[in-house]
Amino acid sequence: MNHLLRELGNWIDVRVGYSETLLPMLRHPIPRAADGPMGWWYVFGSASLTFLLIQILTGIGLSLVYVPAANEAYESLVYLDYEHPFGWFLRALHYYAGSGMVVMLLAHMTQVFLHGAYKYPRELTWMVGVVLLLCTLGMFFSGQILRWDPDAYWGLAVAGSMAGRVPVIGPWVVHALLGSEIIGAAALSRFFALHVFVIPGALLTFLVLHLWLVLRCGISAPPAADRPVDPATYEAEYHEELRQGVPFLGDAMLRDLFFSAAAVIVVVAIAAVVGPKGPTGPPDPTLGGANPRPEWPFLWLFALLALSPPAAETFIMLVFPVVVIGILFLVPVVSNRGHRAPSRRPVAVLAVIVIYTTLGALTYLGVTAPWSPEMRAWTSAAIPTDVVERSSPLELQGSLVFQYKNCRNCHALEGVGGRRGPDLTTVGTRLTRDQLIDQVSNGTPGGGNMPAYGKQMSPAEMTVLADFLVSLRPSGQPPAKVWSSSPTTRP
Amino acid sequence: MASRHTLNGFVLALGALLAVGCDWPGKPDPGTRQRAAEELTSFVPLYRQHCVGCHGADGQQGPAPPLNDPLFLAIVPDAELERVIRRGRRGTPMPAFGIEAGGELSDAQVTALAQGLKSHWKSDEKLDEPLPSYLPADGDDSTRQPGDRERGATLFAVACAGCHGENGRGGEGSDANNAIHEPAFLALISNQALRRIIITGRSDLGMPSFAGKDGRPDDFSTLTSPQIDDLVALLAHWRDEQGQLANPHTSNVP
Numbered sequence: 001m002n003h004l005l006r007e008l009g010n011w012i013d014v015r016v017g018y019s020e021t022l023l024p025m026l027r028h029p030i031p032r033a034a035d036g037p038m039g040w041w042y043v044f045g046s047a048s049l050t051f052l053l054i055q056i057l058t059g060i061g062l063s064l065v066y067v068p069a070a071n072e073a074y075e076s077l078v079y080l081d082y083e084h085p086f087g088w089f090l091r092a093l094h095y096y097a098g099s100g101m102v103v104m105l106l107a108h109m110t111q112v113f114l115h116g117a118y119k120y121p122r123e124l125t126w127m128v129g130v131v132l133l134l135c136t137l138g139m140f141f142s143g144q145i146l147r148w149d150p151d152a153y154w155g156l157a158v159a160g161s162m163a164g165r166v167p168v169i170g171p172w173v174v175h176a177l178l179g180s181e182i183i184g185a186a187a188l189s190r191f192f193a194l195h196v197f198v199i200p201g202a203l204l205t206f207l208v209l210h211l212w213l214v215l216r217c218g219i220s221a222p223p224a225a226d227r228p229v230d231p232a233t234y235e236a237e238y239h240e241e242l243r244q245g246v247p248f249l250g251d252a253m254l255r256d257l258f259f260s261a262a263a264v265i266v267v268v269a270i271a272a273v274v275g276p277k278g279p280t281g282p283p284d285p286t287l288g289g290a291n292p293r294p295e296w297p298f299l300w301l302f303a304l305l306a307l308s309p310p311a312a313e314t315f316i317m318l319v320f321p322v323v324v325i326g327i328l329f330l331v332p333v334v335s336n337r338g339h340r341a342p343s344r345r346p347v348a349v350l351a352v353i354v355i356y357t358t359l360g361a362l363t364y365l366g367v368t369a370p371w372s373p374e375m376r377a378w379t380s381a382a383i384p385t386d387v388v389e390r391s392s393p394l395e396l397q398g399s400l401v402f403q404y405k406n407c408r409n410c411h412a413l414e415g416v417g418g419r420r421g422p423d424l425t426t427v428g429t430r431l432t433r434d435q436l437i438d439q440v441s442n443g444t445p446g447g448g449n450m451p452a453y454g455k456q457m458s459p460a461e462m463t464v465l466a467d468f469l470v471s472l473r474p475s476g477q478p479p480a481k482v483w484s485s486s487p488t489t490r491p
Numbered sequence: 492m493a494s495r496h497t498l499n500g501f502v503l504a505l506g507a508l509l510a511v512g513c514d515w516p517g518k519p520d521p522g523t524r525q526r527a528a529e530e531l532t533s534f535v536p537l538y539r540q541h542c543v544g545c546h547g548a549d550g551q552q553g554p555a556p557p558l559n560d561p562l563f564l565a566i567v568p569d570a571e572l573e574r575v576i577r578r579g580r581r582g583t584p585m586p587a588f589g590i591e592a593g594g595e596l597s598d599a600q601v602t603a604l605a606q607g608l609k610s611h612w613k614s615d616e617k618l619d620e621p622l623p624s625y626l627p628a629d630g631d632d633s634t635r636q637p638g639d640r641e642r643g644a645t646l647f648a649v650a651c652a653g654c655h656g657e658n659g660r661g662g663e664g665s666d667a668n669n670a671i672h673e674p675a676f677l678a679l680i681s682n683q684a685l686r687r688i689i690i691t692g693r694s695d696l697g698m699p700s701f702a703g704k705d706g707r708p709d710d711f712s713t714l715t716s717p718q719i720d721d722l723v724a725l726l727a728h729w730r731d732e733q734g735q736l737a738n739p740h741t742s743n744v745p
Binding site for chain 1: 515516517518519521539540541542543544545547548552553554555584586668669670671673674675676678679680696
């Protein structure tokens, strides 16, 4: 039996020649220093690759059932969730392995950056890596659209308005992306094509290039503080290092395998315990109530959008991502020589800390700050009973207008309601009647966060609404006087 | 080697998990599916989602007329209940909820709400007095005449002024901000709602019903349907007397 297999192997090898190509690749030497405990720094790249394999397998599984048609996508996901044996698990695994892939990619990039491994001669490897990151994020985004639930609509709306701002070709890009000027069935087909053909195609192509570059340039040794990179001498030094190197096929590969297996087990466990994500609701654009969120890798960008003044929106939507990607891309061009050890590159270390802290804080805000209005608050959040009890008939009428005009969707009373704007429980102590009327009539100047209601309200509505807002004070507190909104002049 | 044992342990655990696969915590609960696929037609969640904001958590103590009011539910015709929910009341903050009127609720949902109001909150107690009709006098009832505001003013002085002040301009002391002679207030409430408030009062806020004697002088006698027409005529006149709200900002700044 063994003999037969070897015969078969030989037969193929003579024709394919893998013992001359593949085996040397696997056996390629790596620097000895990368084989010790330092070797654990090198496992993230292969873990990303493992997750990619899982994505391909689960993706094929999902595509056997999923129907990329607007009227059936939702139903087919529900079918997977509830009826197909382990369909729910397939969906969950596809989601969490995708998330794991993004995490591993970020870890991999961070390691490469901190160790200066992108310096000569591996600049191109890094740049291709940045493209791979973009492809992966593109997969994440287009995958979320395929869920075709309110989150998907939201993502499309933002993507559309982002693309629409591109000068000159904007409308064309929107049309190419959505298949029409509005979000509909055509968009789903486009994003399906992107998710299963276009982006994976690009991803795999660049991945082959990336791996080829890794093999060709070799794996960098862990940085040593006394050995800066000098392109003139690096080649010879590295060669010298490899002479005492060890083959990849061995402990290094085992380490990769072990870490990948551990990562997969974690992801499988999460998928089994947490279950599939969404679809959050039938794909009905008129459906309020949902509180759509972008997927987590994009939360920071959308939090940034929500927190920024409207004037900066175009910049953040359009210029900022390009700048960020550009900077990432150009990292090895800016510094491709010199020290690699983190101890000699305080600025690089500081940059990593600052970037991750900022991303973390923004993501946290994206999760907690409910910057999208709460669409149902106007009919479902009661006016607090203590407010009702102390109100005059006029003020009661004002509170009705407050609900009827959807103010409650953005403004909470006693903590209940939307949180897009400030809680108005005590606004009567902060703003005078005239200031209140001005705020309601004109909204946020420039038309950003709060709409202007001046033209949408009758004088009677404005009167009772102002009465109501003025009355929003803790009992015994006088109404605000002109400019008493600063704390020092408050009684 | 210890790690081999650990690995075996992992494999075993994974196998065990697979074996009891049906009970994985991540598996979607079929119970949640019904809710997504089927339309909601039960009263409590519908009311909570769509009505609490104005009519109050228990149908009381909201700014809009209380729906959890046995007297109201005893006199309001079913058809009118459905009509109001479906079509809203134009010019007032009561929105139209029917899909055909631009709202979100299907016919079945509107019916579920209308019937639910009565089955949940209507009391079985027999209300013995002759109850005024919910709807005002109309053409085919030849015995009744349209309301008269002069008579209404006389009635107001007896039945209402004690709390709402002379001419409805606000009472004294704790009633100081109880004015209803306010064009902006009246502009946003329908005659129908005024009629209903006079009949049922607001038990949740301390306003007596058409028969209630609290806070009213001794010579007050239960209001009749035509008398209520007269009172509504008076309030409607107050609504119109200032025309287009000449100066909207003169109303009661507390």
